[in-house]
Amino acid sequence: MSQNATDPVESFRNLVTEFERGFDTLANRFMGTDEFSQAMNQLQSMQLSMQKAFNDAMANHLANFNMPSREDVLRLGESMRVVEQRLARIEELLLEKTPYSAVSRPGGPPRTRLPPSQQGKRQGNPK
């Protein structure tokens, strides 16, 4: 104990821990207020409004140039995803019809391990 008290490294570690705790507690108290939450979300809302205005302006320009916007390209990608999703569902329906043992891999370790409470009862139990 007395050694720790004179150990500068230990004191430094304690100092860092105390700084962390103190700062976090103080910050959490401040950030846990309604006012902080409101201000943070207002700021975010402003940024989003700006981004939306920019996105809309860009989409208008692209439409004027007769070019697809990001939204158009994304919709195309989404349609592809829907097709993939349907294929996956069909695949899974087929999989459900296949008996498990038919596709299970041969040659793996045996699935005969006993529960921990019973393992001692079996002689020469492999670990």
Place this chain on the structure above:
Amino acid sequence: MTEKVSQSGMIDRTQNMIERAIRRNIKGLKYLTASPVKVGLTPKELIYERGTLRLYHYLPIATELYRVPVLLVMATTNRAYVFDLAPGQSMVEYLLKQGFDVYVIDWEPPTAEERNLTLADYTQEFIPACVRQVRQNCGEPDISIVGYCMGGVLSLIYAASHTDGPLKNIACLTTPVDWTKMGLTSIWADEEHFNVDKLVDTLGIIPQDFIQSSFEMLRPASRTAGKIRMWEQMWNDDFVKSYRAFERWGNETLPLAGEYFRDTIRELMWNNKLFKGELVLRGKTAKLSDITIPVFHAIAEHDHIVAYGASKPLLELVGSEDKSEIVLKGGHVSLIAGPNAVGRMWPRLSNWLGERST
């Protein structure tokens, strides 16, 4: 006599400090030029992928396996290699050595085309598809699920809405169920101030830096304090290696599909529907009281992301008779990869699953 001992102790400590200072400087240079630390080294194979979803199978190590395979479900905000950080610091490696056949659901960043993925897609499409794949892959009809954080929430919703399914056991690691008790997150996402619709409608995908800064704001001094600690421990190779693995994991937060984020905020956080038993997805009600299979829950007492009060009520809510809980001193991440995990949580989980996996 005492004075002499005290003097010699003082000399030893000074020598030790000087040695460490020299090693710190030498290793500090190495640290600055080092390539990213390698993580997730346990051999595995990809057996199924679908958009953002990846299902891996770890190659068994033990010569004799438990009959029932284990499917780990990772939170959608982070990479699953936290289950397999480094040899000796890997829950996957531990479970494999104990004789489990281990599968893991990992997530890639959702692409812009996947912005419309919903909570129902994750719980009624992705998890059931993975469960089917695991059953086919190993040839066993039953399966145990272990979900971490939001992965636990998804697993619970799946279990509650598929009560006639093949699930034999479910283990949740620091999983929130009462979303009104999520501390600062509940305050920041308060319905009165937080316009989730505007966020999702404008961005489509919730960016990685939004998610990461939300986590970091919960403990704003942690990053700086962590760096200082790492500098002080620079002479200690094991500490630096572990720190770098955790740091890499923390920096590799994932973006989220917008609709899924909207569902999480509206259904779970604002309306607390999972807690109240009112969550309905694709016509199926996910009532926790309908879960009757064995349930294990590990809670971190000092979890700053999923507050203790948010995860604590789980066992009261499920309908199971066979249920266990372990409360550990650590935080959100140390619960699955810290010293407490290695010494207490993994053995408890393995033992619990082992008794129910034949």
